[in-house]
Amino acid sequence: MKALLPAALLIAALPALAHDVGALTAETKKTVLPVVPKVVAAMQEAVADKGVAGAIPVCKEQAPALIKEKRQETGWDIRRVSLRTRNAERGTPDLWEVRQLADFNIRAANGEKIDSIEKAEIVSIDGKPVFRYMKALPVGEVCVKCHGPAEALDADLKARLAENYPHDQATGYSKGQIRGALTVKRPL
Numbered sequence: 272m273k274a275l276l277p278a279a280l281l282i283a284a285l286p287a288l289a290h291d292v293g294a295l296t297a298e299t300k301k302t303v304l305p306v307v308p309k310v311v312a313a314m315q316e317a318v319a320d321k322g323v324a325g326a327i328p329v330c331k332e333q334a335p336a337l338i339k340e341k342r343q344e345t346g347w348d349i350r351r352v353s354l355r356t357r358n359a360e361r362g363t364p365d366l367w368e369v370r371q372l373a374d375f376n377i378r379a380a381n382g383e384k385i386d387s388i389e390k391a392e393i394v395s396i397d398g399k400p401v402f403r404y405m406k407a408l409p410v411g412e413v414c415v416k417c418h419g420p421a422e423a424l425d426a427d428l429k430a431r432l433a434e435n436y437p438h439d440q441a442t443g444y445s446k447g448q449i450r451g452a453l454t455v456k457r458p459l
C-alpha cells in the first residue's frame with residue numbers, strides 16, 4: 272500500500288499526466304483527419320471544372336465550411352494555420368502553433384516525410400489542461416496553382432486574389448513544402 276501513495280500524489284499534482292496522450296491523439300486523428308483529403312479532392316475537382324480563379328471559393332468557403340462542420344460535431348476548436356497566411360483573420364497561428372510550424376519546417380528539412388509530420392501535447396491554458404494536436408499540410412500539385420510563385424500565377428486568379436486578399440503572403444510555395452497545418456484544441 273505504501274508504494275501507491277507517491278504515485279497518487281504525483282497524479283493529483285499533474286492532472287495532465289492522468290490523460291493518455293496516445294489515446295487522445297488516435298481519437299482526434301480518426302475524427303478530424305478525414306477532412307483533409309475531402310478538401311484536397313474538392314479543390315482538384317473545382318480547379319478542373321472552373322479553372323483556378325473559379326476555384327477560389329473552395330479554399331475560401333468550402334474548406335472552412337468542412338472544418339466548421341467538424342467543429343460543431345465535436346465542440347473542439349479546429350482551424351487551418353500558416354506562418355504565411357492568405358487570410359490572416361482566420362489563419363494566424365498562436366504562439367504554440369508558431370513554434371510547432373517552425374519545428375515542422377526543421378523536421379522536413381531534416382528529411383522527415385511531411386505526410387507524417389504531426390505534434391500532440393497536453394498544455395496548460397489558464398490553469399486548465401488542453402489537448403493540442405497539429406498536422407502539417409503539404410503543398411501538393413494543385414496547391415501550387417494558387418500558392419505557387421506569384422509571377423507564375425494565372426492572371427485572372429492574381430487579380431481576384433489581390434482584390435480579396437490585399438495582404439496575401441501565401442504565394443511562393445513549391446511542391447513538397449509545408450503550406451501550414453490543421454490544428455485542434457480540446458479542453459480536457
Ligand code: HEC
Nearest residue numbers: 326327330331351353356357358362413414417441450451
Ligand atoms: C483555387 C485556389 C486555391 C487552391 C488550388 C488552393 N488554395 Fe489554399 N487558399 C486559397 C484561398 C483563397 C485561401 C484563403 C481562404 C480564406 O479566406 O480563409 C487559402 C487558404 C489556405 C490555408 C489557410 C491559411 C491561410 O493562408 O490563410 C491553407 C492552410 C491552405 N490554403 C492550404 C492549401 C493547400 C494545402 C492546397 C492544396 C491541397 C491549397 N491550399 C490549394 C486558395 C487556394
